[in-house]
Amino acid sequence: MLFQCLCGFKAVFYSTHSDDEPDFVKKRKEEGLIKHFGFSFHAGPQLLDRLLSEHPEVDFVQLQINYADWNDPNISSRANYEVARKHGKSIVVMEPVKGGKLANPPAAVKELFQGYAPDMSPASWAIRFVASLDGIITVLSGMSSVEQMEDNLSYMKNFQPLNEEEQKIIRQAQKILGSSAEIPCTACHYCTDGCPRQIQIPDIFAAANLQIGNGQTAQAKERYAGISEGHRATDCIGCKQCERACPQHLKITDYLKQCSEIFGA
Ligand code: SF4
Ligand code: SF4
Incomplete structure (x- = not known):
């Protein structure tokens, strides 16, 4: 059975089972037809732990990770990251800029970043945060313009992980966002298709x-x-x-x- 992840990652994924052939992926890997297998995951750490225990053939997991969601109990960025690493899995990061929200964070966060590095964009802080974590193989940054691509290249080409001072600044930003009353919607639109009233x-x-x-x-x-x-x-x-x-x-x-x-x- 074949399906494509809806989260923006363009690779094609396979289900681990089909009714006709249990352990479909495992067998295709053994045959050399699949090199690296992974899945996108939006639930909690307990289920992830179970899945990775039952399917050691998985090579990587795609997780929603960003500094704003790091300790959010609904998203479990940190908890899922730690489970994946405990199982020795590589990680593809989705939503590093939280659907664009962290490219334009509340004014207090922008001021904090600009105070330290006036030329660094808010998006660069978000992407460097996830790219600094161990075990990250890809960051799906979701760029949509040449300017964003140029900004991204400016700090990813010769990548420097966040230093201690910058990590401190991220923690301050997390505190500010934690006390923010903003609605944490990432504008993914998954909710709109089935709405009987087409509420926007x-x-x-x-x-x-x-x-x-x-x-x-x-x-x-x-x-x-x-x-x-x-x-x-x-x-x-x-x-x-x-x-x-x-x-x-x-x-x-x-x-x-x-x-x-x-x-x-
Ligand atoms: S409210 Fe809708 S658009 Fe916002 S994060 Fe949820 S599914 Fe995505
Ligand atoms: S009608 Fe309201 S509750 Fe029902 S799907 Fe639309 S927005 Fe959600």
Whole structure:
């Protein structure tokens, strides 16, 4: 059985089992048809531990890791990373910039970074954080412009891991983000396809975060006004289909209520 990961990683993955042929991948590896096998993972450390114990043939795991989610119990970046390393697995990092959020973090975090290195972009801090960890073989940085590519090359070409002072600054940034009330949506859109009301969930959250994270009230209202009527926060019927689809395990319906209070619509 073949399937392709939806998380942006372009390699093709195989299931470890099929009804016709248990241990499909294991056998293909033995035949030399598969060189390196891995899977993308969004659940918790206990399940990861079980999977890796039952499938030692796995070579790598793709995990959501970034400095903002490092200690977040819903994402378990750190716990999953530690389990994978305990099993000696290499790691492909997805969401190192948290869907772009860490390229434009709250003002207090930007000031912190600029105070130490005015020319380094916020995205560079996020990517260097994950690239500095042991066992990382790939960082899926999700660049979408030439400028982002040039920025990425400027610090990845001759990569320098974060030094002690920079690690301290990351810890300060984690504290600031931990006390931030921003909605931690990565705009992946996994939640929107099955929504019976086609609520524009990530757009609504992005508008609210302009106000919550950066105090940009006018810009937030303007952005919210751009969302079509009938697909705003107040139009949600609370079926929670979206919550089952969200890889960040967000309580989307609670956040939508908050947004409807912020915008009154
Ligand atoms: S809970 Fe609301 S936003 Fe979520 S799928 Fe149902 S209608 Fe859509
Ligand atoms: S609410 Fe969850 S599923 Fe929807 S876009 Fe945000 S992170 Fe993705």
